[in-house]
Amino acid sequence: MQKVRWLAARLSPQRLLYAQLAIMLLCCGLFFGGHATAVVRFEPRSLYINSSVPGAATTYKVTMAYTTQTAVGSLDMLFCMDPIPYDPCVAPPGLDVSGAQYSESGSAPDTGYTLQTESPNHILLTRNPAVVVDGSQVTYTFDNVVNPTDTSHSFAIRLSDYASPSGSANMQPDGSIGVNDLDTIDLGSVLAQVGEGIEIETQVPPYLTFCINHTVEPDCSSTEGEAYTDLGTLDPSKPLTTTSQMAVATNAINGYSVSINGITMAAGTNVINALTVPTVSAPGNNQFGINLRANTSPNMGADPDGAGSAAVISPSYDVPNEFAYNDGDTLVSADSVAIGKRFTISYIVNSSPNIKPGVYTTTLTYFAIGNF
Template identity: 35%
Template sequence: MSRHVTHLLRHRWQSAVASAIVLALTWHLLSPAAYGAHLGNRYLQLSSSTVGATTTYHLVIDLSTAGPLGSIDVKFCDSSPASPDPCQSPSGFNIKNAVLSGQTGQTGFSISPASTVNDLLLTRPTAPSTVGTVSYTFTGVTNPNAVGTYYVRILTYASTDASGAYSDYGGIAFAINRDLSISAEVPPYLIFCTGIAIPTLNCNSAVGDYINFGELSSARPSVGTSQILSSTNAKSGYNVTLSGTTLTSGNNAITPLISSDVSRPGTAQFGLNLRANASPTSGDEPNGPGSGTPLTGYDAANFFRFVPGDKIIASTKPDEMRRFTASYLVNVPKSQSPGVYVSTVTYICLGNF
């Protein structure tokens, strides 16, 4: 018998994941006024730091001064967080159309119509405030269109329009970056091989492709074995199909077992199964960490069958290495014509990707 050539199918695909790196720095203004106080801890969190992305900004600041609070002026600058340095809008940046989607601590604010593309003015009726943490979330902000570091100036006022003396002040630096793309490859694979013996769960160990039954006799069965090894990461597993012919010698043939049957010496029979058998003694149980199983007709000990086109092994999910032992049975009647009988059996494995 000849074993089917080992199949190893590989395809390739690529999948990509992206991550954005955000750098947030705090900055104290260099020229504090005598009547204002530094803001405490503060940071700006971006849901995406990608160039030109429409994203969400989450601003958190610690108020340092208790007293009346009516407006918070948040300016985005391209070169400095310090006043009175000029504050030019970062190229491509736009916060004018942002929506105030959340606020905690000091609440009741809305975005003033006086806001511009880089100057966001939060306003409310003047009300007392206390020292503590406040936060504001803005959706629909458009990031600058160039990679770089940009700055935020934050000033709080008792007035509702950012006029008069400010109460607290502070600055923040933030970075806009390109996405960092990471690609990884997990190629689909199907490992399959046959041999007279496969001692380890590795196709490199497969040896042999010929079974010699010796002299056939009507008084006793003749048996032989070969092995099959398979594994795949196909989503729906794999199938192994039987192909080939029964034993023939010229125009003479040994009748294949179309229906599963036990060994009957003196009757023409050719078949196989994939289990450990006691009558006659041959074969082994499937083994290895995989979960593939013999299918109906080839899964019962001591019962044999041979129908080309039958699916004989299947796994319904990605499967690790699984080794099967095929046991071949031959019986002949006294009337069987003499000759050298030969068969070629082929196993075909298909991954269900």
């Protein structure tokens, strides 16, 4: 009974309210608490490469300004594919700084370093520690640096300075440094990328293959039929239909798009309206549209086939039994390397009973384009 009295006295509405508030604040701290880290960067900083030819020996110029005004004994430069200093460093293929010759331009006390090459992708500039000037720009020049050979990706130089002339004692074997590394004073990365040479390349160049016809093989090794078709006589009681096929493939990392261009079926100034949104076939109405799927109404077409999995059909043309057409629309796109895939294009034409007589035609141009 004493316990009941004790509990009853403590379950007063005010105390319940205080308890609820405390729980809510605890949850807020748990769910919404952030983890702030202070990051000090070299600002500004830039990299100039005299020649962007892959594999060429050239001059690199790193221009930067120290942000933290303190004694600096070493400046570390690590060349990696990834600019993030906390990530493992992967050396750019082909890069070699082991033969670099060093010079500097700027004013003391931001200069006075000597070059120490740690590895083909690692340079350490070292000196007796001296207090640097905040915000004063200095340029460090390295001649005879061999460019990377990979033109498909950018690369970075991870910059960091330390009080010790020996660099960081905490740098991991994979080249990363800890987020809260106390040795590091300032950080910063600069980006660069080598360009494509205009000589014949030694690696497989990017290609984009495309074919269209009545029927095609998924790898475009052969096509059948002619690149045109006659639909016959317009009939308001049923749709006129036909199909064609196209196949696309690319080894370019950005993938491709296929777009369609051309006006709708027309006989002089008389047109058959194109279906601007996916619409079912409705005989007796003026309609022109296409899709890239297997249909049952009318019974025609086929779903895409072939090994390529990266390619997708645009939503407007990806609905069975619904057809659309807009000049300039993208029909198919792939956002990466896409091995040969074949698409069957189904065309329908419906006409109203009072359509003006004439020979209705259209010329459709399919564009296969590499993405950027």
